[in-house]
Amino acid sequence: MKALVKTSEAIGFEYKDVDVPKIGPKDVLVKIMGTTICGSDIHAYHSSPNIMKMFQLPIVVGHETCGEVVKVGQYVTSIKKGDLISPEPHIFCGECYYCQNGAALNCLNMGLLGHTIGGAFAEYMAVPAHVCWKHPPGISYELGAIHEPIGVGVHSIMSGPINGKSVAVFGCGPIGMFALGAARVFGATKMFGIEVAPKRIAMARQLFPDATIINPREQDPVKIIMDATGGFGVDVSIELSGSADATRLCFDVLKREGRVSLVGVPPGPIEFNFHPNIILKEATVRGVFGREVWQTWWQLRAMLDTGRFDPLPIITHRFPLAEYEKAFKLAQSGEAGKVLLIP
Numbered sequence: 043m044k045a046l047v048k049t050s051e052a053i054g055f056e057y058k059d060v061d062v063p064k065i066g067p068k069d070v071l072v073k074i075m076g077t078t079i080c081g082s083d084i085h086a087y088h089s090s091p092n093i094m095k096m097f098q099l100p101i102v103v104g105h106e107t108c109g110e111v112v113k114v115g116q117y118v119t120s121i122k123k124g125d126l127i128s129p130e131p132h133i134f135c136g137e138c139y140y141c142q143n144g145a146a147l148n149c150l151n152m153g154l155l156g157h158t159i160g161g162a163f164a165e166y167m168a169v170p171a172h173v174c175w176k177h178p179p180g181i182s183y184e185l186g187a188i189h190e191p192i193g194v195g196v197h198s199i200m201s202g203p204i205n206g207k208s209v210a211v212f213g214c215g216p217i218g219m220f221a222l223g224a225a226r227v228f229g230a231t232k233m234f235g236i237e238v239a240p241k242r243i244a245m246a247r248q249l250f251p252d253a254t255i256i257n258p259r260e261q262d263p264v265k266i267i268m269d270a271t272g273g274f275g276v277d278v279s280i281e282l283s284g285s286a287d288a289t290r291l292c293f294d295v296l297k298r299e300g301r302v303s304l305v306g307v308p309p310g311p312i313e314f315n316f317h318p319n320i321i322l323k324e325a326t327v328r329g330v331f332g333r334e335v336w337q338t339w340w341q342l343r344a345m346l347d348t349g350r351f352d353p354l355p356i357i358t359h360r361f362p363l364a365e366y367e368k369a370f371k372l373a374q375s376g377e378a379g380k381v382l383l384i385p
C-alpha cells in the first residue's frame with residue numbers, strides 16, 4: 043500500500059510502498075477514508091527536535107482519521123467488519139495505575155498513533171480495538187476524521203465550568219474554532235476569539251456571528267473584553283495559539299478567580315509573572331492534553347447531536363495523499379482550516 047513515512051531525521055516525508063500492517067488478536071484493520079493534517083504532523087515534517095524525540099523511526103505518520111473496519115482479530119467483540127471508526131490516537135494500555143483510575147489520557151504505557159505505532163496517512167492502519175470510537179450510522183467520514191482535534195477543543199472548554207460563563211479563546215485555528223463551537227453549545231454567555239491571521243479572522247467571523255472576533259494587531263483585546271464584561275474580564279480563557287504573547291493576554295483579560303486552560307504548545311519556555319496573574323487573582327490554571335477517554339468523545343457526540351454547531355466547514359481543503367507536499371504547505375500557511383488527505 044502507499045503511505046507517508048517519516049524515515050529519518052531529514053526534513054519531509056517519503057510517499058512510498060509499505061506492507062499492509064498485520065493485526066494481532068485484539069486489533070482491527072481499518073481502510074482509511076481520510077486523515078487531516080495536525081500541527082504535530084507539520085512539526086514532524088520539519089523534524090522539530092521535540093517531536094523527533096517522540097518518534098520510533100521509520101513510522102507511517104498521521105492520526106486524525108476515520109475509516110472502515112475491514113478485518114477484526116479473533117478476540118475482538120466490540121467492533122465488527124463494516125463499522126466506521128476513528129481511533130483515540132493516545133493508545134492507552136487499560137491496565138496501568140492511571141488507566142485503572144479513570145485517567146487513560148495519562149497512561150504510563152501510552153503508544154502514539156503515527157509516532158510510535160504506524161499511523162493513518164496510508165491506505166490501511168492496524169489499531170487495537172479498545173481505542174476505536176464507533177461512529178453512529180449516517181455520519182460522514184470527514185466529520186469522523188476531525189473528531190480527534192474537535193475533542194481537543196471540547197476538552198479545553200470542558201476542563202472547568204463553562205455554562206453561564208464568559209470565555210475568550212486565543213487562536214482561531216481549527217482547534218480554537220472547535221473550542222468556540224463547544225463553548226456555544228455548552229452554554230457560554232459571551233464569547234471572544236483572538237486571532238492574527240486575516241483568513242482565519244474572516245472564517246471565525248463567518249462561522250461565529252455570536253462571538254466577538256478580535257485582531258490583537260489592530261485592536262486592543264484587553265479594552266474590548268473589559269468593556270464588554272463590565273470591567274471584570276472573562277471567567278474563562280483558553281490558550282490555543284501557542285504564542286507567548288497570547289498566553290500572557292489570557293491572564294490580562296481574566297476575571298479574578300477565573301480559569302485559564304493552557305492547550306497551545308509554546309515553542310519553548312516563556313516569561314510569565316505569577317504574582318499579579320495567578321496569585322493575586324486566585325486564578326485556576328489547567329493543563330489540557332488530548333482528550334479524556336472516553337468522556338470527551340461522549341461530550342463531542344452530545345454536542346453534535348444538538349445540531350447547534352457544525353464543524354465540517356472548518357475542513358477547507360482536500361487533496362489526494364500523493365499531493366501531500368502541496369497540502370502541508372497550505373496547512374501551515376494560515377490560509378486554510380483543516381486540510382484532509384485522501385489515500
Ligand SMILES: NC(=O)c1ccc[n+]([C@@H]2O[C@H](COP(=O)([O-])OP(=O)(O)OC[C@H]3O[C@@H](n4cnc5c(N)ncnc54)[C@H](O)[C@@H]3O)[C@@H](O)[C@H]2O)c1
Nearest residue numbers: 213215216217236237238239283284285306307330331332
Ligand atoms: N495540548 C494538546 O493536547 C494539543 C493537541 C493539539 C494541538 N495542540 C496545540 O493547540 C494549538 C492550536 O492547534 P491548531 O491545530 O488550531 O493550531 P494552528 O497553528 O492551526 O492555530 C493556531 C492559531 O493561533 C494564531 N495565533 C498565533 N499567534 C497568535 C496571537 N499572538 N494571538 C492570537 N492568535 C495567534 C495563528 O494565526 C493560528 O491561526 C497549537 O499550539 C497546537 O500545537 C495542543
Ligand SMILES: [Zn+2]
Nearest residue numbers: 080081082106
Ligand atoms: Zn492531532
Ligand SMILES: [Zn+2]
Nearest residue numbers: 135138141149
Ligand atoms: Zn495505561
